[in-house]
Amino acid sequence: MWTDNQWAEPGAERPGGARRRATIHDVARLAGVSRQTVSRAVNDKGEIDPATKERVLEAARLLDYRPSRFARGLVQKGAVTAGLVIPDLRNPFFPEVAAGVLEAAEQRGWQVVVWDSRIDEARERQALDVLSHQADAVVGYFKDPDDVLARHLGGVPLVLLERGPQQTGFAAVGIDAATGVEQGMDHLFRAGHRRIGMLDGVHGPGPRRLAFLEQVRRLGLPVDEDWVVVCPEHSVAGGEAGMERLLAARPEITAVFGFNDLIAVGAMRTARRQGRSVPDDLAVLGFDGLSLGELVEPALTTLHIDKRQLGRLAVEQVARLRAGEEPLRGADAWVVPELVVRSSA
Amino acid sequence: MWTDNQWAEPGAERPGGARRRATIHDVARLAGVSRQTVSRAVNDKGEIDPATKERVLEAARLLDYRPSRFARGLVQKGAVTAGLVIPDLRNPFFPEVAAGVLEAAEQRGWQVVVWDSRIDEARERQALDVLSHQADAVVGYFKDPDDVLARHLGGVPLVLLERGPQQTGFAAVGIDAATGVEQGMDHLFRAGHRRIGMLDGVHGPGPRRLAFLEQVRRLGLPVDEDWVVVCPEHSVAGGEAGMERLLAARPEITAVFGFNDLIAVGAMRTARRQGRSVPDDLAVLGFDGLSLGELVEPALTTLHIDKRQLGRLAVEQVARLRAGEEPLRGADAWVVPELVVRSSA
DNA sequence: AACGCTCACGTGAACGTTCACGAGCCCACA
DNA sequence: TGTGGGCTCGTGAACGTTCACGTGAGCGTT
Numbered sequence: 183m184w185t186d187n188q189w190a191e192p193g194a195e196r197p198g199g200a201r202r203r204a205t206i207h208d209v210a211r212l213a214g215v216s217r218q219t220v221s222r223a224v225n226d227k228g229e230i231d232p233a234t235k236e237r238v239l240e241a242a243r244l245l246d247y248r249p250s251r252f253a254r255g256l257v258q259k260g261a262v263t264a265g266l267v268i269p270d271l272r273n274p275f276f277p278e279v280a281a282g283v284l285e286a287a288e289q290r291g292w293q294v295v296v297w298d299s300r301i302d303e304a305r306e307r308q309a310l311d312v313l314s315h316q317a318d319a320v321v322g323y324f325k326d327p328d329d330v331l332a333r334h335l336g337g338v339p340l341v342l343l344e345r346g347p348q349q350t351g352f353a354a355v356g357i358d359a360a361t362g363v364e365q366g367m368d369h370l371f372r373a374g375h376r377r378i379g380m381l382d383g384v385h386g387p388g389p390r391r392l393a394f395l396e397q398v399r400r401l402g403l404p405v406d407e408d409w410v411v412v413c414p415e416h417s418v419a420g421g422e423a424g425m426e427r428l429l430a431a432r433p434e435i436t437a438v439f440g441f442n443d444l445i446a447v448g449a450m451r452t453a454r455r456q457g458r459s460v461p462d463d464l465a466v467l468g469f470d471g472l473s474l475g476e477l478v479e480p481a482l483t484t485l486h487i488d489k490r491q492l493g494r495l496a497v498e499q500v501a502r503l504r505a506g507e508e509p510l511r512g513a514d515a516w517v518v519p520e521l522v523v524r525s526s527a
Numbered sequence: 528m529w530t531d532n533q534w535a536e537p538g539a540e541r542p543g544g545a546r547r548r549a550t551i552h553d554v555a556r557l558a559g560v561s562r563q564t565v566s567r568a569v570n571d572k573g574e575i576d577p578a579t580k581e582r583v584l585e586a587a588r589l590l591d592y593r594p595s596r597f598a599r600g601l602v603q604k605g606a607v608t609a610g611l612v613i614p615d616l617r618n619p620f621f622p623e624v625a626a627g628v629l630e631a632a633e634q635r636g637w638q639v640v641v642w643d644s645r646i647d648e649a650r651e652r653q654a655l656d657v658l659s660h661q662a663d664a665v666v667g668y669f670k671d672p673d674d675v676l677a678r679h680l681g682g683v684p685l686v687l688l689e690r691g692p693q694q695t696g697f698a699a700v701g702i703d704a705a706t707g708v709e710q711g712m713d714h715l716f717r718a719g720h721r722r723i724g725m726l727d728g729v730h731g732p733g734p735r736r737l738a739f740l741e742q743v744r745r746l747g748l749p750v751d752e753d754w755v756v757v758c759p760e761h762s763v764a765g766g767e768a769g770m771e772r773l774l775a776a777r778p779e780i781t782a783v784f785g786f787n788d789l790i791a792v793g794a795m796r797t798a799r800r801q802g803r804s805v806p807d808d809l810a811v812l813g814f815d816g817l818s819l820g821e822l823v824e825p826a827l828t829t830l831h832i833d834k835r836q837l838g839r840l841a842v843e844q845v846a847r848l849r850a851g852e853e854p855l856r857g858a859d860a861w862v863v864p865e866l867v868v869r870s871s872a
Numbered sequence: 873a874a875c876g877c878t879c880a881c882g883t884g885a886a887c888g889t890t891c892a893c894g895a896g897c898c899c900a901c902a
Numbered sequence: 903t904g905t906g907g908g909c910t911c912g913t914g915a916a917c918g919t920t921c922a923c924g925t926g927a928g929c930g931t932t
Contacts, residue, residue, distance in 0.1 A: 205888055216912045221890065224681075231910060248682045251608075251661050253888030255597035256917045261661065263596075263640070271629070272818075277622040284616070284643045293661060295608070296641045298629045316596050316606065316638060337593050418822065447822060473617075477763065477792060479824040550918055561882045566920065576880060598918030601887045 204245035213241040224249060262292040264500060265313030267306060267322025271298045273416060273444065274472050275489060279343070282493020283321065290501065297322070301415075310334035319504060321496045325385065328352065339503040341496050346389060353502070353509035355495040355516070356389075362485040362519030363393035366439060366467050369483075369521055371401050375437040375465060378403060380410045381424040381449055383441035390441055390469065408432060413445050421448020429456060437465035437527060443472040443484055450478065450526060465527035469519070480525035492517050549590035558586040569594060607637040609845055610658030612651060612667025616643045618761060618789065619817050620834060624688070627838020628666065635846065644668070646760075655679035664849060666841045670730060673697060684848040686841050691734060698847070698854035700840040700861070701734075707830040707864030708738035711784060711812050714828070714866055716746050720782040720810060723748060725755045726769040726794055728786035735786055735814065753777060758790050766793020774801060782810035782872060788817040788829055795823065795871060810872035814864070825870035837862050 210220045215238060222230040223238035224247075241247075255261050266283050268276045280296065287294045295317055297309040303325050313320050314336045321341040324331055328351050331340060342354040370378055378398070382391045391410060398405045408431045413424030421444060428438065429452070438453075440446030446468030450460050458464045460480055468475055471486025495515060502509050509515070555565045560583060567575040568583035569592075586592075600606050611628050613621045625641065632639045640662055642654040648670050658665050659681045666686040669676055673696050676685060687699040715723055723743070727736045736755060743750045753776040758769030766789060773783065774797070783798075785791030791813030795805050803809045805825055813820055816831025840860060847854050854860070 207888080217889080218891090218913080219911060222911085225890090229910060234910085243682070246682060249660075250601065250888050252597045252600035253917090254660070254890075256595065256601055256888080256919090257890045259917090263661075271622045271626040274619055274622075277616045277619075280641070281616040281643055284641060288642070293640045293657065295638045296625070296629060297633070298626055312638065315594075315599070316608075337588070337591060418818075451822075473763075474819050474822065477796075477819065477823050552918080562919080563883080563921090564881060567881085570920090574880060579880080595918050598887090599920075601889090601918080602920045604887090 203250075204242075204247040206247070206249065208245055209238065209242045209247045212245060213238045262290070262319075262504075263295060263317050264292055264497070265295045265297065265309070265317035265320040265322070267297045267299055267309045267313070267320065267324065269299055269301050269323045270416070274474060275442065275470050278489035279493045279496075282490030282495075283497055284493075285490065286494040286497035290497070292497075299323070307334050314338045319500045321500055339500065341499040341503065341509075343492070343496060347511060353499045353515075355492060355499055355510070357487055357492070358513075358516040358518045359389035360393045360396070362469065362487075362521075363390060363397055363439070365519070365521040366469070366485050367394070367397035367401060369523065370437045370439070370465060370467060370527060371403075373437075373465065373527070376403055377432070377435045378409070378437045378439060379428050379432055379435040380439045381421055381428060381441055381445050382410050382412045383416050383445070384412060384414065384420075394439060409435070413441065413448075416442055416444060418444050418448040418451070421445030422452045423448075425449040425452035429453070435464070437467065439467045440469060443468040443470040443475050443482060446482055446484065446526070447474070447478050450480075450482070461526050467527045471519075471522060475524065483524045483527040484522055485519035486522045487519050488517050548595075549587075549592040551592070551594070553590055554583065554587045554592045557590060558583045607635070607664075607849075608640060608662050609637055609842070610640045610642065610654070610662035610665040610667070612642045612644055612654045612658070612665065612669065614644055614646050614668045615761070618787075619819060620787065620815050623834035624838045624841075627835030627840075628842055629838075630835065631839040631842035635842070637842075642667070652679050659683045664845045666845055684845065686844040686848065686854070688837070688841060692856055698844045698860075700837060700844055700855075702832055702837070703858075703861040703863045704734035705738045705741070707814065707832075707866075708735060708742055708784075710864070710866040711814070711830050712739070712742035712746060714868065715782045715784070715810060715812060715872060716748075718782075718810065718872070721748055722777070722780045723754070723782045723784060724773050724777055724780040725784045726766055726773060726786055726790050727755050727757050728761050728790070729757060729759065729765075739784060754780070758786065758793075761787055761789060763789050763793040763796070766790030767797045768793075770794040770797035774798070780809070782812065784812045785814060788813040788815040788820050788827060791827055791829065791871070792819070792823050795825075795827070806871050812872045816864075816867060820867075820869065828869045828872040829867055830864035831867045832864050833862050 206217045206220050210217045215234060219230060219234065220238050223235040224242060264287060266280060268280055270276060284294055295313065299305040299309055306324050311334050314334060317338065319339040321343065323343045340352045342350050342352050344356045345354045346356055347354065380394045395405065411424045411428040413420040421440060424445065425448060438449050440449055446466050450466045453460055453464045460466055468482045468484035471484050475482035475484050499509050551562050551565050555562045560579060564575060564579065565583050568580040569587060609632055611625060613625055615621060629639055640658065644650040644654055651669050655665065656679050659679060662683065664684040666688065668688045685697045687695050687697050689701045690699045691701055692699065725739045740750065756769045756773040758765040766785060769790065770793060783794050785794055791811050795811050798805055798809045805811055813827045813829035816829050820827030820829050844854050
């Protein structure tokens, strides 16, 4: 026997003005049936007379009844919620990755809680704190080292985006920067470029910078610290600023390799503003393959990444983790960039 | 007394290979304490001896214990999850709106489950079906009429994005298209344009088209059916295709108003491909204010919308609905576009 | 020695739903 | 007239946690 409603009438005003959420009991009582019958009506199951069903639904409507997703989830397992942590939704790269994650999740019947950490490590941790309580797994971009992540994770499976296996013990999916950069540098080299600069992203020397330096060495190009400039942010404005510094330090360069397409576009703008024509005076090579690269002038030559695939792979990793299988390691968890030659290089 | 574990050892392999998720009971037993003590250890509460806490945590680690978010949510209310349904994450407009939603939700301590309906009404309904079971409120873009939505909603509060009050009885936030289009058309008119075409979006005559026709009438411009062309999709490619048809039908136009920035950019590309220079032979006006408009050549003149604000407003509407207050109606729920004059018009 | 206080921990209940089972009813059929 | 079977509906239990208490040990104070 359920305890009697402490309010005079079902759905009556509380003293504070707020209502106590109606439960299945309240509906059952108002409709004069049992909980189970209410459940049947609400969930559209069989074994119920159409007339009673209508009566129950009317009662539910009257009380503004909505089933508790918690009570439901407690008894019928299977609902999976993944967390997705993205550094910056305004960078067109990440919505594409997110689209891949959402697509793959939808196919599996999972839901995805999305967090935009806005390039703030504290917010990354905060996201982890919340998601570790509310999600069954987390995938995302994180800058913290493994031990910090583990502390905020409380045992929830994690899949890291764009972290090499040597950088983390967690499951990860990433980009084969080395192969991509090699293609790009070969292209520049074959076009006759020998003095090539790089506009790097903000976090310390990552795979792209290392691959760049590796290629510079392989091709026997001049190499010095100030051929690589770190841009203040991963945006067009960041690329413009970085390019100004790079051209000031190394005016003799004939080509520049951008950390991503936004930075590369910024580089082109600065170059042209300073009177250098692209690609004749200066070739610009991007990395990402954003669709915006087709729209700028000249169209951006870039290393195209299948960003949706990256997202889908991440979900596959989550699935493996959940199944207790070994996550994909190495090449299977990498997306290989593809050189797309347009006009800028 | 809790029922005894049916498996030989806690955390032992199941016949099928899957493990039964360890519960707080299992941990309690292994650590030789009560549930409550486990709860205290796991949740970092006081009233526990550091030594026992460590022992409990070790047991939890051993069993790979993670608290059930359902059981937790059932007993401690307060966790709010909102659903966000977006038509197309690849259109840069929507990630911006989403960013606003996420930001506002984060401030309130809510989580957001995101769905990409990929411009498919069936998927919209599917999203509603799921979210009505799993979310406390839904905000998003939906094409279905009120009654269809209500059927898939099961009483969950809904906030519609970009639907005028005359189009729906649900709470909504939108864009003041009329004011925006008026600004834009005034700008074109003052620049001397008298033959102005429009590239509309795919769904039937919406506020933007109606406002365009209204302005055409107000300014006494020639008006005919084929001055408005419907683009096959809301993308650059869609704009290119639409512009081809528009120029074929009405080669005499001197300006074109695009449904959004992507379509406007497509229009520019087709115009230039056909030998018309922008803005001299043909002025192009966009709508949205995507940052990509600054990057194309010539830079796009557009009606800029504060997309984040749109998202924030939507969350505010949800909050009102949940509090039982009246949602914002009229001007307070509208975002007013602002004319940003660049080079294309 | 009696009292009170703090600390560390345990116990029953409650949260709101679904599941497995069972009961009653009505009708058809032998 | 009994029997079987489909409908329709109800009952106890279970899901895994936290909350509000309760308890007992240890210790200091009067």
